[in-house]
Amino acid sequence: MNLILLYTSDFITPHRVQISGRRHQHMRSIHQAQAGETFRVGVLNGLLGEGTVETIGEHSLTLSVRFDRAPPTPLPLQLIMALPRPKMLKRTLETAATLGVKDLWLINSYRVDKSYWSTPLLRPDKIREHLLLGLEQAGDTRLPRIHLRKRFKPFVEDELPALARNTRALVAHPYQAAPCPAAQDRPTTLAIGPEGGFIPYEVEKLREAGLNTIHLGPRILRVETAVPVLLSRLFPLTF
Template sequence: MNLILLYTSDFTDDKTVVINDRRFHHIRSIHQPEPGETLKVGLLDGNRGTGEVLSLCDKEITLKVALNQPAPEALPLKLILALPRPKMMKRTLQTIAAMGVKEIYLINSYRVDKSYWSSPLLQPDKIREQLVLGLEQAGDTVMPEVHLRKRFKPFVEDELPAISQNTRALVAHPYHANPCPAASAEPSTLAIGPEGGFIAYEVEKLKECGFNAIHIGERILRVENAVPVLLARLFPL
C-alpha cells in the first residue's frame, strides 16, 4: 500500500481522520509509524497529500491530513476487455487501475465461458475492492468506472461506435495484424480479447467499427500479462 486511500466517512472534521479497518492494520504492521511522522494519503476521487500521525493505539489511528496535490494524470484510454477467467480477474483489475485506466468495459466473447458471468467477483463491491488495491499500489485516488456488457454484437453495433469516436481505435490480435504502433498520448480505445483471442467474426465486427488489428510480437501472452505490456507500449507512461 503506497498510498492510504481515505473516504469521506473517515473524517471527524475538515482535517482529521480516524482509521480502524484493513488500512489501520496495514499501517500498524507495515509502516509502524510514530506520532509526528507522516504518511502518504489521498481522498477517494480527490487530492493526494500527507497525513501526520496524531495518535496510534491498538484499535485505530488518527491523522491530521493536508490534501494539496492532484491525482496522477489518467491514461487517455477506454479499455474494452473480454471478461477474464475469475481467478485472473482480480490481478487484472488491480493492474488496470494501477496503470491509470479510468473507463473499462468488460464484455462477452465467443471464448468467454458462460459461467464466468455468474462469478461473485463481478459483484460491484468485489470489483471495487480490486480497483482500490490497484489505486493504493499506484498512489492514485480516482476510481475507474467498470461497465458490464454480456452481449457482444449489440455492444459492438449499438454502443462501441460512440465510445470509440475520435479515438485511436485498436484491437489486440495475434494473427494477421500490424505491429503495435509507437507510444502516443492521443485518446485511444483498445479492445483485448480472451484467452485465445477474439474469433475471426469478432475481429471483423471490430474492424467495421474502425478498429485496427495490432500485435505485440510472436509470443502469445495471457491476458493478465498482455494488458500491462500493451499499455506500456501504447502510452508514454
Template sequence: MNLILLYTSDFISPHLVRLTDRRFHHMRSVHQAQVGEAFKVGVLDGLVGQGKVSALSDDYIELQVQLDQAPPKPLPLHLIMALPRPKMLKRTLETAATLGVKDLWLINSYRVDKSYWSTPILKADKTREHLLLGLEQAGDTRLPRVHLRKRFKPFVEDELPALARNTRALVAHPYDAAPCPDPEASPTTLAIGPEGGFIAYEVEKLQEAGLESIHLGRRILRVETAVPVLLSRLFPL
C-alpha cells in the first residue's frame, strides 16, 4: 500500500480522519505506524498529500491530513478488452488502475466463455475493490470507469466508431498487423482480444470501426502480460 486512500466518510473534521478498517490494520501490522509518523494519503477522486498519525489505539488510527498535490495524470486512453477469465480479470483490473487507465470497456468475443459474465468480480463492489488496490499501488486517486458490453457487434458498430474518432485507434492482433507504434501521449483507443485473440470476423469489424491492427512481435502473450507491455510501449509512462 503506497498510498492510504481516504473517503469523505473517513473525515471527522476538515483535516482529521479516523480509520478502523483494512487500512487501519495494514498501517498497524505492516507499516507498524507510530504517533507522529507521516504517510502518503489521498482522497478518492481528489488531491494527494500527507497524513500524520495523531492518535493510535487497538481499534482505530487518526491522521491529521494536508492535501495539496494533484494525483498522477491519467492515460489518454479508451482501453477495450475482451472479458478475461475471472482469475485473470482480478489482476488485469488492478494492473489497469495502477498504470493510469481511467476508461475500461469489457466486451464480449467469440472466445469469451459465457460463464465469465456471471463471475462475482463483475459486481460493482468487487470490481471497485480491485481498482482501489491498483490505485493504492500507484499512488493515484482517480477511480477508473468500467463499462460492460455483453454483445460484440452492437458495441463495435454503434459505439466504437465514436470512441475511436480523432484518436490513435489500434487493435492488438498478432497476425497480418503492423509493428507497435512509438510511444506518444496522444488520445488512443486500444482493443485487446481474449486468450487466442479475436477471430477474423471480429478483427474485420474492429477495422471497419477505424482500428488499425498492430503486433508486439512473434511472441504470443497472455492478456495479463499484454496489457502492461502494450501500455508501456504506446505511452511514455
C-alpha cells in the first residue's frame, strides 16, 4: 500500500480522519505505524497529501491530514478488452488502475467462456476492491470507470464507432497487422482480445468500426502481459 486512500466517510473534521478495517490493519501490521509518523494519503477522486498518525487503537487509527497536489495524469485511453477468465480479471483490473486507465470496457467475444460473465468478481463491490488496490499501488486517487457489454455485435456496431472517432483507434492482433506505433500522448482507443485472440469475423467488425490492427512481434502474450506491454509502447509512461 503506497497510498492510504481516504473516503468522505472517514473525515471527523476537515483535517482529521479515522480509518478502520483493512487499511487500519495494514498500517499496524505492515507499516507498523507509530504516533507522529507521516504517510502519503489521498481522497478518492480528489487530491493527494500527507497524513500524520495521531492515535492508534485496536480497531481504528486517526490521522491529521492536509492535501496539496493533484493525482497523476490519467492516460488518454479507452481500453476495450474481451472479458478475461476470472483469475486473470483480478490482476487485469489492478494493472489497469495502476497504469492510469480510467475507462475500461469489458466485452464479450466468441472465445470468452459464458461462465466468465457469472463470476462474483464482476459484482460492483468486487470490481471496486481490485481497482482500489491498483490505485493504492500507483499512488493515484481517480477511480476508473468500468463498462460491461455482454453482446459483441451491438457494442461494436452501435457504440464503438463513436468511441473510436477522432482517436488513435487500434486493435491488438498478432496476424496480418502493422507493427505497434511509437509512443504518443494522444487520445487512443485500444481493443485487446481474449486468450487465443479475436476470431476473423470479430477482427473485421472492429476494422469496420474504425480500428486498425497492430502487433507486438512474433511472440504471443497472455492478456495480463499484453496490457502493460502495449500501454508502455503506446504512451510515454514515466514512473
